Amino acid sequence: MSGPQWMDEEAGPVVRPYALTGGRTRPSGEKLDLIAIVTTTGSRPEGGTGIGPEQRRILEIASHGASVADIASDVDLPLGVVRVLIGDLHDLGLVGVRDPGKTAPLPSARLLREVINGLRAL
Amino acid sequence: MAFAPSEEPVALKILVAGGFGVGKTTLVGAISEIRPLRTEEVLSDRGVGVDDTDGVEAKTTTTVAMDFGRITIREGLVVYLFGTPGQERFWFMWDELSYGALGAVVLADTRRLTDCFPSIDYFEQRGTPFIVAVNCFDGADRHEAEDVRIALDLDPDVPVLLCDVRRRASAKVVLVTLVEHALKMLTAAQR
Numbered sequence: 001m002s003g004p005q006w007m008d009e010e011a012g013p014v015v016r017p018y019a020l021t022g023g024r025t026r027p028s029g030e031k032l033d034l035i036a037i038v039t040t041t042g043s044r045p046e047g048g049t050g051i052g053p054e055q056r057r058i059l060e061i062a063s064h065g066a067s068v069a070d071i072a073s074d075v076d077l078p079l080g081v082v083r084v085l086i087g088d089l090h091d092l093g094l095v096g097v098r099d100p101g102k103t104a105p106l107p108s109a110r111l112l113r114e115v116i117n118g119l120r121a122l
Numbered sequence: 123m124a125f126a127p128s129e130e131p132v133a134l135k136i137l138v139a140g141g142f143g144v145g146k147t148t149l150v151g152a153i154s155e156i157r158p159l160r161t162e163e164v165l166s167d168r169g170v171g172v173d174d175t176d177g178v179e180a181k182t183t184t185t186v187a188m189d190f191g192r193i194t195i196r197e198g199l200v201v202y203l204f205g206t207p208g209q210e211r212f213w214f215m216w217d218e219l220s221y222g223a224l225g226a227v228v229l230a231d232t233r234r235l236t237d238c239f240p241s242i243d244y245f246e247q248r249g250t251p252f253i254v255a256v257n258c259f260d261g262a263d264r265h266e267a268e269d270v271r272i273a274l275d276l277d278p279d280v281p282v283l284l285c286d287v288r289r290r291a292s293a294k295v296v297l298v299t300l301v302e303h304a305l306k307m308l309t310a311a312q313r
Binding site: 031033034035037064065066067069070072073076077078079080081099100106107109111112113114115116118119120122 | 131132133134135153157158159160161162185190192193195196199200201202204218219221222224290294297298301302304305308309312
């Protein structure tokens, strides 16, 4: 049998991105939204917690707050992998996660006006 | 969950939808700092593996590049653009993408107007504010926005505009139109 014919060029290469997560494909907690903001709590990782270089990099990026999508882009790993890694950091109490869709389902009128003006000024 | 200090960034999400090849990537690139973002999908079992996978959990994934751009409005206020994948096998991503979205731009090509029906249906059903931006391709007949509105059977309050997504100024007008529409819907709902 030849390779899967139905994949187009957008599909990219077949890889095994979950080696970093020990094969887990789902984060331990709730699914993190793409624009949920991840921020370090200030706690330091204890020795022996098994934090890898990718997670250290995530902690660095999230030190001033960063979205899940930005983190995935910065560490250049697929979203699903990054979600598992962030979930682990959350379980360890090293990061907090704020989901804008949950806290305020709709942005305020003031914020939208600010966005309109900001876009016009680009 | 953690409680955030007030200076924590605010993030907003805008979707760019439409059929395959309609100019979503071009629009995102014309207006924002485009960034690489990969997601993955689980491949169905068929087509996977020549090897004997007995006893091995056969979950193979493939990574998919997504259109992803960011516009910094000011420090602490960022608008993210996400292109919704055009092909049917990516429908599973739509709910996630549209969750919490401020609104959506549905890009249309008058030569293949039916391609944007699924997007319009989807946003209408979800109540997500959306506009239709007709990308004017070279060589395509120019249609008036009103003709497109009739052809798509859109509600009268859904903005329809012509654009050229290769031009930054045009892409800007598209986004401003969407956010103004979202604002209008928000204030109407609060009245």
